[in-house]
Amino acid sequence: MRGPFPHRLIEERPPQIGLIVLQTDESIEMDFRRLVPLETELFVTRVPSGTVVSPESLAEMEHHIAGAAALFPRSARFSAVAYGCTSGTAQIGAGEIAHLIRGATETRDVTEPLSALVAACRSLGIRRLGLLSPYVAPVSERLREVLGSHGIETPVFGSFEVAEEERVARIDGPSLRVAAEAVVRDADVDGLFLSCTNLRTLDEIEGLEARLGMPVLASNQVLAWRLMSLAGVTPVAGAPGVLFDTPAQAEAREAEA
Known part of the structure; x- marks a missing residue:
């Protein structure tokens, strides 16, 4: 040695x-x-x-x-x-x-992600948020309740109604884009939130912002x-x-x- x-x-x-x-x-x-x-x-x-x-x-x-x-x-x-x-x-x-x-x-x-979302909404002046979630209604409803307690309304909501995490991770970009645009179409909201850390959202944010003309937020972001x-x-x-x-x-x- x-x-x-x-x-x-x-x-x-x-x-x-x-x-x-x-x-x-x-x-x-x-x-x-x-x-x-x-x-x-x-x-x-x-x-x-x-x-x-x-x-x-x-x-x-x-x-x-x-x-x-x-x-x-x-x-x-x-x-x-x-x-x-x-x-x-x-x-x-x-x-x-x-x-x-x-x-x-x-x-x-x-x-x-929840406290981070509230901080992001306050930073951008968002009070009314469109919400897209992959999950079943009882899971998403609890999230909407908590956001409401922080003064953030979610008047429009859409979901893929998926319960299995393995499927959530494989929802593709085109599916996200179509669903996101459908959620906020003709809706009175200040922004859109793509909920779930397992959704592959990062590459879709800027394109959606350009098309929708509003801030797009996502859990990981x-x-x-x-x-x-x-x-x-x-x-x-x-x-x-x-x-x-x-x-x-x-x-x-x-x-x-």
């Missing part, structure tokens, strides 16, 4: 953010790799989740969130940690999710935006949607319009 060799430790580390992903989710992690700059340390853990989405399967995750958060590296000092489930947050409650995560890992802030905002991280250039516009980009959009 040769050594021990002298060595030094890295003294300063870039911002660290954490993401708790559902076991059945096939989309959110890839989306975050596209939105979060490479120099930011993104740590991911997974939480057990049902293959079929129902109020009961969503509520069951409450018993596993702390265990999933405890699997982050013990040396991590997170600026912020996100739980990646929109409907799960509506079912369990944002406050309880924050409590469970803070009790299991060290982090300055906690967020999830708003969650990444909010998580990076809390952590003081600048998103990658070209992140999709008016939500990510810098002042200069917003002025350019207005000039083009």
